[in-house]
Amino acid sequence: xxxxEHINVDFDLNDTGSGSGSGSGxxxxxxxxxxxxxxxxxxxxxxVFLPVVYALIFILGITGNGLVVIVLGCQRRSKCSLTxxxxxxxxxxxxxxxxxxxxxxxxxxxxxxxFGAATCVGVHVIYTVNLYGSVLILAxxxxxxxxxxxxxxxxxxxxxxxxLAHRLVYVGAWLPAALLAVPDLIFARTQEGGEGATLCQRFxxxxxxxxxxxVFHLQLVVVGLVIPGLVLLVCYCVIVTRLTRGPLGGxxxxxRAVRTTIALVLCFFLCWLPYGAGISVDALLRLEVLPRSxxxxxxxxxxxAVSEPMAFAHCCLNPxxxxxxxxxxxxxxxxxxxxxxxxxxKILPRRRAGASTTTESESSSLHSS
Numbered sequence: 001x002x003x004x005e006h007i008n009v010d011f012d013l014n015d016t017g018s019g020s021g022s023g024s025g026x027x028x029x030x031x032x033x034x035x036x037x038x039x040x041x042x043x044x045x046x047x048v049f050l051p052v053v054y055a056l057i058f059i060l061g062i063t064g065n066g067l068v069v070i071v072l073g074c075q076r077r078s079k080c081s082l083t084x085x086x087x088x089x090x091x092x093x094x095x096x097x098x099x100x101x102x103x104x105x106x107x108x109x110x111x112x113x114x115f116g117a118a119t120c121v122g123v124h125v126i127y128t129v130n131l132y133g134s135v136l137i138l139a140x141x142x143x144x145x146x147x148x149x150x151x152x153x154x155x156x157x158x159x160x161x162x163x164l165a166h167r168l169v170y171v172g173a174w175l176p177a178a179l180l181a182v183p184d185l186i187f188a189r190t191q192e193g194g195e196g197a198t199l200c201q202r203f204x205x206x207x208x209x210x211x212x213x214x215v216f217h218l219q220l221v222v223v224g225l226v227i228p229g230l231v232l233l234v235c236y237c238v239i240v241t242r243l244t245r246g247p248l249g250g251x252x253x254x255x256r257a258v259r260t261t262i263a264l265v266l267c268f269f270l271c272w273l274p275y276g277a278g279i280s281v282d283a284l285l286r287l288e289v290l291p292r293s294x295x296x297x298x299x300x301x302x303x304x305a306v307s308e309p310m311a312f313a314h315c316c317l318n319p320x321x322x323x324x325x326x327x328x329x330x331x332x333x334x335x336x337x338x339x340x341x342x343x344x345x346k347i348l349p350r351r352r353a354g355a356s357t358t359t360e361s362e363s364s365s366l367h368s369s
Contacts (some may be wrong), residue, residue, distance in 0.1 A: 045305040051105040053309040057316055060104075061098035064319030065091040075118040080166040086144060087323050089169060090137045094315035101312070113200035117190045121198035124184035133179035134315060135224050138268065139231040141322065146235040150242045155257035180223065183216065216306050217283040225276040232268055236261045264321055271314040274307035 070090040072084050080088075100123045108112050113120060144161055151157045187202040204212035240261050243254050280301060284290045 029157060036074060045302065046108050047111065050108045050309065054101040054105040054108070054312075057309065057312055058098050058101045060316040061101075064316060064324075065095040065098070067096060068319050068323045082144060082161055085165045086137065086141045086169070089173070090134060090141070090318055092133040093130045094318055096126055097134060097312075097315055100127045104117060107200065112191055112197040114198065115200075120190050121185065121188045123200070124188040124202070125181045128181040128184050129174075129177045132180050132223055133173055134318070135228045135272075137169065138175035138318075139228040140164060140173055142232045142235040142264075143350065145239060149239050176223070180219070187212075214283040214286040217279040217286075221276045221280050221283075225272050229269060229272070232265055236265050260321075267317055267321060268314065270279060270310075271317070272311050275304070275311040278304045278307050 068087055072080065072088045072091075075084065103115060103119070103123050106115075115123075144164060147157050147161050147164075177211070183202070187204055188200070189203060190198050190200050191203060193199040202216075240258055243257050243261070278300060281290065285292050285296070285300075290296075
């Protein structure tokens with residue numbers, strides 16, 4: 001069961017006013033005519049499409065982010081650059097995020113939560129913390145790239161980058177993400193639904209459930225898309241302008257940096273914008289700003305069922321975009337694999353005289369983003 005469906009089913013249960021918790025999950029239960037077509041479509045998507053996609057995201061996310069964590073974990077702290085620290089933060093957040101997907105895949109398939117009440121709350125909290133943490137860390141990475149490329153000659157740039165990477169990333173990314181998970185501790189719980197099935201979702205007060213749902217949907221749009229999206233867009237637009245006008249390295253290097261920057265921005269918005277648009281429309285429907293209809297509910301249900309996994313897939317692309325493309329990470333991976341193989345053979349690797357163990361320079365750090 002997806003995050004959207006968790007909230008939506010709760011809203012519909014409360015909307016029935018019966019208090020019985022039928023668990024039907026229909027978006028159109030409060031309309032004059034039930035949206036049977038929409039219900040069939042979203043049920044098939046929920047029980048077949050979502051588990052398969054979640055499993056794929058889980059496998060790719062565990063593999064890519066796990067490799068980043070292992071490689072960077074093998075590095076000495078003194079050899080860990082600021083770029084590596086952000087990579088580690090981002091991969092840790094994405095890694096924890098994908099760990100909750102198997103629970104939702106099983107829940108979607110069975111339409112029954114079988115993992116207990118404590119796990120229900122824990123899955124919600126872990127999901128929320130690492131979802132918001134991941135996108136906010138992306139904003140910090142773009143700020144770091146801006147300072148490294150555009151403000152590289154300023155005397156206080158180095159200290160500001162150190163402050164961002166060592167202290168402010170916790171205050172500006174992890175702390176807000178933890179605070180945004182407080183509603184999960186309050187509202188997330190298990191409850192028996194229709195046909196004896198157990199539901200795991202947020203249950204809001206019945207008298208103003210639509211308002212609660214709309215607020216949390218808009219919160220996800222603002223904090224999860226608008227704020228980090230604007231930071232990425234502004235910082236990387238300035239970076240592209242700097243690379244195309246300023247004398248930074250050779251033309252080949254500059255072209256590669258511009259392509260990498262454009263890929264970062266496009267990937268973020270292509271993954272997150274469809275989902276953000278969908279839950280924004282859903283919030284407006286719940287606030288009765290937009291008129292409700294069966295056809296709109298049907299389109300919206302399918303749209304969200306497809307666009308939400310697209311947003312989640314961004315955690316699989318982060319290792320590729322922010323780590324594997326970087327020359328510094330490739331060197332670290334080779335060193336980690338060499339050390340691992342040498343350790344298994346009880347042989348220490350030789351060091352060549354004058355060999356450099358430093359990571360990428362400030363001007364090339366963009367390529368590793």
